[in-house]
Amino acid sequence: MGQMAATADSVLTQKQPRVLVVDDESAIRDMITFALQRAGMECHAAADAQEALLAISENRPDLVLMDWMMPGVSGLELTRRLRKDPFTADIPIIMLTAKVTEDDKVTGLEAGTDDYIIKPFSPRELMARIRAVIRRTSPADEDGQIRQGDLTLDTVSRRVLHDNQELHMGPTEYRMLEFFMSHPGRAYSRNQLLDHVWGANAYLEERTVDVHIRRLRKALEPAGVSAYLQTVRGHGYRFMAEN
Amino acid sequence: MGQMAATADSVLTQKQPRVLVVDDESAIRDMITFALQRAGMECHAAADAQEALLAISENRPDLVLMDWMMPGVSGLELTRRLRKDPFTADIPIIMLTAKVTEDDKVTGLEAGTDDYIIKPFSPRELMARIRAVIRRTSPADEDGQIRQGDLTLDTVSRRVLHDNQELHMGPTEYRMLEFFMSHPGRAYSRNQLLDHVWGANAYLEERTVDVHIRRLRKALEPAGVSAYLQTVRGHGYRFMAEN
DNA sequence: CATGCGTATTACAGAATAATTACAAGCGCG
DNA sequence: CGCGCTTGTAATTATTCTGTAATACGCATG
Numbered sequence: 001m002g003q004m005a006a007t008a009d010s011v012l013t014q015k016q017p018r019v020l021v022v023d024d025e026s027a028i029r030d031m032i033t034f035a036l037q038r039a040g041m042e043c044h045a046a047a048d049a050q051e052a053l054l055a056i057s058e059n060r061p062d063l064v065l066m067d068w069m070m071p072g073v074s075g076l077e078l079t080r081r082l083r084k085d086p087f088t089a090d091i092p093i094i095m096l097t098a099k100v101t102e103d104d105k106v107t108g109l110e111a112g113t114d115d116y117i118i119k120p121f122s123p124r125e126l127m128a129r130i131r132a133v134i135r136r137t138s139p140a141d142e143d144g145q146i147r148q149g150d151l152t153l154d155t156v157s158r159r160v161l162h163d164n165q166e167l168h169m170g171p172t173e174y175r176m177l178e179f180f181m182s183h184p185g186r187a188y189s190r191n192q193l194l195d196h197v198w199g200a201n202a203y204l205e206e207r208t209v210d211v212h213i214r215r216l217r218k219a220l221e222p223a224g225v226s227a228y229l230q231t232v233r234g235h236g237y238r239f240m241a242e243n
Numbered sequence: 244m245g246q247m248a249a250t251a252d253s254v255l256t257q258k259q260p261r262v263l264v265v266d267d268e269s270a271i272r273d274m275i276t277f278a279l280q281r282a283g284m285e286c287h288a289a290a291d292a293q294e295a296l297l298a299i300s301e302n303r304p305d306l307v308l309m310d311w312m313m314p315g316v317s318g319l320e321l322t323r324r325l326r327k328d329p330f331t332a333d334i335p336i337i338m339l340t341a342k343v344t345e346d347d348k349v350t351g352l353e354a355g356t357d358d359y360i361i362k363p364f365s366p367r368e369l370m371a372r373i374r375a376v377i378r379r380t381s382p383a384d385e386d387g388q389i390r391q392g393d394l395t396l397d398t399v400s401r402r403v404l405h406d407n408q409e410l411h412m413g414p415t416e417y418r419m420l421e422f423f424m425s426h427p428g429r430a431y432s433r434n435q436l437l438d439h440v441w442g443a444n445a446y447l448e449e450r451t452v453d454v455h456i457r458r459l460r461k462a463l464e465p466a467g468v469s470a471y472l473q474t475v476r477g478h479g480y481r482f483m484a485e486n
Numbered sequence: 487c488a489t490g491c492g493t494a495t496t497a498c499a500g501a502a503t504a505a506t507t508a509c510a511a512g513c514g515c516g
Numbered sequence: 517c518g519c520g521c522t523t524g525t526a527a528t529t530a531t532t533c534t535g536t537a538a539t540a541c542g543c544a545t546g
Contacts, residue, residue: 499535
């Protein structure tokens with residue numbers, strides 16, 4: 001649960017998610033595209049499975065939103081194909097469907113769909129689901145790497161990399177960066193940082209955090225990314241790769 | 244551990260909820276007040292319906308916790324009255340009761356109660372119910388975002404966005420906007436704003452509010468939405484996205 | 487259209503808050 | 517033990533924010 005909450009943050013703060021919409025009805029494609037772009041996502045559209053596969057191979061999306069019912073290759077079938085190819089296997093998929101029976105749910109989930117949205121749906125609901133799925137999927141570090149912007153944190157070798165160049169920093173700064181990069185975009189108070197980075201039973205001055213922020217920024221300086229570490233005046237700090 | 248902490252944060256990341264306890268037994272009032280304050284909530288108490296109505300009109304709480312059985316006006320009756328007044332109609336209410344029959348449940352729910360807690364209850368359960376109700380009624384979606392018109396307030400990253408563009412403002416203006424966006428369309432007097440935005444024990448000039456309204460408007464200017472912040476002449480201010 | 491009350495706007499000095507620097511104590515390791 | 521590196525705190529400086537008061541403006545009322 002904490003996990004969920006923790007990962008939840010990253011949602012909107014990550015790089016802008018790239019979504020591919022696959023639906024044969026252009027009206028729906030346009031509606032969704034409009035809604036997503038308004039919400040700051042990068043959105044592409046495909047009218048059928050063929051187009052979709054092409055678009056995906058050219059430009060791997062972070063999420064695919066597809067209609068269940070399509071002429072030719074169905075959404076279900078398309079899902080199966082995507083799951084088969086290692087290149088696309090872990091792209092999350094949300095299915096748009098008018099079907100509501102349990103049977104379909106089971107079939108869909110077996111085929112590797114991550115979520116369902118039953119038509120008709122509100123743009124608001126759509127957005128919420130998309131965010132939920134992206135959240136659930138994204139901070140995934142397959143081999144222990146966390147990437148944010150130009151920074152890569154390798155939790156296995158315990159190194160921070162930029163352009164294959166290692167950035168040197170003290171243990172405390174490393175832990176702090178790891179925490180921040182695991183929860184990008186979320187603002188933390190100094191006390192929360194003391195809790196999360198130092199541990200629940202460390203009793204230090206709040207201002208100590210400032211100093212370590214300073215040290216971390218200095219360590220990130222050579223990579224030119226010290227601006228990722230932002231001050232939230234009156235509250236604390238936040239790590240954000242972009243914007 | 245990070246788990247718990249993370250979860251707790253996400254709940255308390257928000258502004259601290261203001262709860263009003265209405266119970267004729269001072270022992271219970273004190274117990275609850277103590278528990279809530281320990282949990283970081285702002286808690287006020289009233290001994291009967293009359294006091295409650297007064298307290299509410301002075302200082303609109305985010306939630307009312309009331310005893311079913313009270314001398315004079317009963318909890319049920321108080322609920323009805325609160326529901327009738329537009330100013331208080333959507334304040335969530337949790338009823339404390341020893342009654343357990345189905346009949347009572349039905350009556351209570353019809354009157355507009357949001358939840359029940361049957362005595363005796365543990366502080367832990369109390370807290371859980373309160374959080375659940377507040378979460379359910381809060382305008383913030385699951386990502387901690389509050390949207391009103393063209394404005395998005397991201398409580399997680401502590402940013403105010405318009406077209407993915409961040410609007411900069413001071414901490415006080417941010418808190419004020421958060422309050423307004425959480426209670427859209429509702430007019431507040433300067434004193435109420437001082438209470439809700441600055442906290443119960445801030446003693447400032449009423450006119451100070453004007454200045455911060457001005458500052459907030461100025462901050463909203465680049466987004467072209469400063470008109471959302473409306474003056475209610477002779478009373479105070481109101482935030483309204485549409486019109 | 488003049489008057490009076492309430493609001494908007496501006497300026498400013500003191501208060502808060504954050505950045506930066508310096509330093510002494512602690513730690514791990516050869 | 518002594519060296520280098522790390523840490524927490526305190527002191528100092530830089531920056532931003534805040535509350536107040538002074539002034540200008542606007543609206544309603546007679």
